[in-house]
Amino acid sequence: MHRNQLEESINDLLEGVISEQDFAKLQQELKDNAEARNTYKQYIQVQNTLEQHAAGTNTLTSSNVIPINQILKKQQRRQIKIALISAAAILVLSAVLLRLFFVDSETPPSLAFQTSPGTLFTITHDGAEDQPNGQTMHPGSRLQLSQGAIELSFASGVKSIITAPADLTLHAEDQLYLGEGTAWFHVPKGAEGFQVKTRDLNIVDLGTEFGVLAKTNDHDEVHVLKGKVEVSALRVRKETLTLDAGQARRIDPVGRLTLIESKPSAFLTSLPQSLLFLHWSFDQKQGIEVDGPQVDGNHPLASEVISKYHGAVQSCKGRRGEALRLNSNGQHVTTNWPGFSGVKPRSVAFWIKLPKGGQPQEFAAIIGWGDNSRENYKWEVVVRQNSSDQKGRVSISWGTTIINTFPVLTPERWHHVILNDYGRTDAQGDPVISIFVDGQQVESRFWARTGDPINTTTYTADALPLSMGVTIRHSSIADRRRYLKADLDELYVFDGALTAEQARQFYTKQLSYVKKTTGSTPIKSKRKTTN
Known part of the structure; x- marks a missing residue:
């Protein structure tokens, strides 16, 4: 054992921090090496002198060498003392932490x-x-x-x-x-x-x-x-x-x-079990005269929304009960509800069946609201049909910003459509949306992208409330309004945007309600030709 290593081991022994392995090595070194024993005696004499001086004894006379067993007993007593002090410190710290945890006056109530x-x-x-x-x-x-x-x-x-x-x-x-x-x-x-x-x-x-x-x-x-x-x-x-x-x-x-x-x-007085929504089923009770389709849903405003038919509106067999039939000759539905404003997230869902034959439709509105007197101040869902096969594209239009799907709606066939507007823009400043047709997300692209920032406006004099089957045009260009030719059923407007998974789940639920029926009957309306 080198001298430096020997001195470190002796110091560790006197300080009571020597390990069992180092202690065994030190014992063997003292047994085998006379020089090591002399060094050990010198350290012990110095230690004894320091302890006597600390106790008030001024003598510097040498004392007998302290046996190593006595040192070990002293080491054990010191270790016990350290353990007791550590335990006491832990108890004090625990008491402080418990006090901080349980005393309300020191922690603001959440x-x-x-x-x-x-x-x-x-x-x-x-x-x-x-x-x-x-x-x-x-x-x-x-x-x-x-x-x-x-x-x-x-x-x-x-x-x-x-x-x-x-x-x-x-x-x-x-x-x-x-x-x-x-x-x-x-x-x-x-x-x-x-x-x-x-x-x-x-x-x-x-x-x-x-x-x-x-x-x-x-x-x-x-x-x-x-x-x-x-x-x-x-x-x-x-x-x-x-x-x-x-x-x-x-x-x-x-x-x-x-x-x-x-x-x-x-005001809601309990948490709803889903996103808030308004719902138009277009089902009518037989023999009851109505001015417009009834509205239900879990939205607190559902009881206050009033819908009104305009023109000779008809009903037909839908995907679930009855559906609304519009023939593009001025028939449409208006409400007293202004719609969602600003960039508030929103979703709409509905069943639609486009006709085949006749003039293909260009930007005929399914549902919309807002102010068309300024760029991108409205929110509207429109449909466009190809001139060749008359397949339909679904579009979201804010005014001068329009996003289209590819032709995805086959005429004379019911399709379920969900459009989600998430109320935010991506890194390029484009609105984030998703469109689902028959439970599958479909590709979309910009048809137009110009004008002011998107800001659906519902409180100006030119703003129109939620309407179905007619494009949003303010009074000065009312003659340019376009009317939808299609069957509509089970229309939902959600106060919030559905995620992709929620959209697929909603479609699956709607599909479970479907009953395949055909035929057409007129709605018995008090005001068949209101304009």
Whole structure:
């Protein structure tokens, strides 16, 4: 053993950190090497002198050599002492961690939330070192909802259902800022004083159930469903009122709270089991006179949408029950629903059967809404037929930006079509869409790509509400409207865009409902020739 190695082993022995393997080597070296034993004695003498000096003994006289067994006992005592100190440190650290975990006053209470199927959202947290895990929010957390719905569960017991588009920030345990969204709140006993703020309103609960509409391009509203709330305008007049159940107010531009009709149906009170949708089945009960096709669906606005026939509309046997037959002679359907605005994600789905013979159709609209007075301010689904085989192409048109499929619709045959607009653009700035025909995604390409950025507009004077069978043309060019010649059945409008998998699942479900029938019968309408 080299001298340096010997000295290191002796030092480790005296410090109590020598390993069993090194200790065995040291014993063998001391047994075999006299010089090593002398070195060991010198180290022991120095160690004894230092210990005596530390104990207050000034003598520097040499002492007897300490036997190695005594050193080992000392080493064992030292190791036990170190172990006890380490265990005590662990206990102290554990106590501190448990205190941090269980003491509510040191950790802001989180808000938990759940989402409905198909919901898309982003969440950010305001500078906290320990970011919340899972679907939770802490004061300062901001959640932006692009489609779907969420259910908020506050620590106080307050519940809320909010539908997209929405932008909300948790300011405190009992205070929520709603920059945009349609929100319902239930405040239990003991949680009075809960607050909701919007850009224009401050709403303080007085033990109640209420709804809030926060809009980016319109005035905010509050609707009291049960109990009472105190609402204050944040604009110039800053009017404050206490509202009772059944009352509703909208803020005006100068801060007055104007009386409006209360609409409890505008708010969801539980999470839906799918994306929100409106549905037109075109089925009519025999012998009942109607002005337009009935609307259903899980969308809160379904009960408020009114549809109206124009022209001598007929019904025919569809893929499921009855279908709507349009013959391009002015027959179409209008509604009072403005449609989705901006770049909000959306999907539409329907069965369609094109005719064969006659003049091929060019840009005949299946469904659409918006403002055609400016470029790319509308949203429309149109069909074009080839002049040769009369196969049809399906297109999404925003105005001067149009995306076509290849000819995929065979005439005189039912096809199921789903069009998904995801409300975003790709790296080249092009809209992201997908089109499915009979359950298969089909290729599409641009037919035109010009004009202003896409921005479906529903609130201008020239904007038209959702219509079926007629192109979206503002009043100054109404004579250029084109009418569809086709049979339509089972039309859905989704508040959100279906994924590819959801689109295929939806088609499979629709296919299971199909009943092959033929024939044609007129709809008994009160107003057959309304224009």
